[in-house]
Amino acid sequence: MAREIRETPILFGEDARRFLARMEERHPEPPEVRAQRLRDYEFVKKAYERGMAEKRAREAANGGIDPWFDNA
């Protein structure tokens, strides 16, 4: 079986202090990184909208089952 994912721990002491201090700082992404991230977002969003529309159409035509997964 796949290994269990560790839970996010409660932060104590120095870890908590460091984490809170980091939360107060701002580390804005460089403009080119931001532009690439937003391009990726728009790209995947379109792929999601298209993919889900096609998936729902396949399910509607096959009694709620997507036959695509039988062939994948």
Added chain:
Amino acid sequence: MVRQCVDLSASSFIRLNPSNIVKKFSCGDDDLDDFILRWASAFQKHLLSVSYAYVDDVSGRILAYCSLANDKVAITDFKDKAEFNRFRKKRGFPNEKRLKSYPAVKLCRLGVDMTAKGQRIGTTILNYIKSMFVIENKTGCRFLTVDAYLNAVPFYEKNGFRFMTQDDDDPHTRLMYFDLLDIV
């Protein structure tokens, strides 16, 4: 395994539902493969996580998948876990001044098929997830958390993740986080 050039414009990103059984996927890590092939459906069915897949429209291959769940980051001003537990036993659950938590989303799994590695698919999905939780978020979410495999730590560091704790010495993974306020 032969890597193939992936045309992402001919690919779809879909949300899997419990009846969608993935039959073939190999990212080179047995745990990640096992999850998508055998467990993703059950986790979805019990509302424990939601899985998404990048699929090649032409060949029907699963190029990558990711799995998300709600999480939180809790912070206390106790110096260590022993002091925290003593306080809990003595006074019941700690009051809000001593334990604060922030909403987060956990990236439970992220795997890219061996045939599609090296083409920025993992980074593209990560950029989508980051943006999704600041642009079209339905609830508040401050952090993205991940229990990263050791060999994936450089990938997450490159994508702006930091280590959650300093003395994490788990033999398999490192707990990391990304502050979504950095991209607002």
